[in-house]
Amino acid sequence: MSGLYPARYWHQLPSGKLQCDLCPRGCKLAEGVKGFCQARQAKDGAMWLTTFGLSTPPRLDPIEKKPLHHFLPGSQVLSFGHPGCNLGCKFCQNWSLSKAEEFSGLVESHSPQDIVRLAQSKGAASVAMTYNDPVPNLEFGAEVAAACQQAGLKVVLVTAGYINPEARAEYFAQVDAANIDLKAFHDAFYKKLCKGRLQPVLDTLCFVRNFTTLWLELTHLLITGWNDDPKETKAMCDWIVENLGPDTPLHLSAFHPAYKMAEAPPTPFSTLRRAFDIAQEAGLRFVYTGNVHDPEGDRTRCPHCHRTVIQRDWYRIVDYRLKGSACGYCGEKIPGCFSAA
Ligand code: SF4
Incomplete structure (x- = not known):
């Protein structure tokens, strides 16, 4: 190992x-x-x-599962997680890996070249460091990213964005797309539930928007009583529009009881729907719901003609009406990366 x-x-x-x-x-x-x-x-x-080369068994996922809805839709991404995590979320869905003190039995050993060969042999368009946070394993992730870029594979990070400026400049320069978790829009949530702070995450988001060209989408998990106040949702969406732009896709995701919050209630669908409406009213043009079966929250609409250009059923695309990166009905350009070239 x-x-x-x-x-x-x-x-x-x-x-x-x-x-x-x-x-x-x-x-x-x-x-x-x-x-x-x-x-x-x-x-x-x-x-x-201490964990260089250690990862969960790499497996193919639909890119929609990261979730990324405007990045190579319908493609497969070779996905793996790293041991450890630099946040301490009480609701972590991957706590057996993120909070493990002993990793043997949970992970396999792979070189960056192994990861590339595996991705190519399985027909993946990209490689994702995901499940739990890739930040603490930066040195391995950076070598995987370099090997992927040499081989023509795209690189995806799924992260909470809890990283210092110098390191994030290095890491994000090697990445083609990221889904960054914005867990809440008040610091007490980060302190009490994640053992972290909000501001560094906001700083990372602004850095990605202003100083990189990677494709950015956000995930926000709604937890009843903790971050589902409509005023907080409104303030967060206003901040996203102002600082990251209205074309930044936002995935509003349902909480399922886990880890130290196994007794907390799952997010009601009505909460997701309310947040969805608030986000759209705030001006966000691409809002999605996650962790629930919701055809309305699974579709990409053209912001000009309002026709559905991508319809998903969970992680499967069931109707696709883009021509290149344009709406197949009216020709409006849809923001994102829709071609691997
Ligand atoms: S400061 Fe370094 S050692 Fe501490 S949690 Fe963050 S990445 Fe890990």
């Missing part, structure tokens, strides 16, 4: 401890100690990534 690899983004403190500068948590590690994410460790006076 693979493992130790020299980590980037750290410095030594006067106390002798090593501070990790990869994410805003800034773990200060004494010799032998692992960071909050369990993926980085101080050892022999240096910082190491």
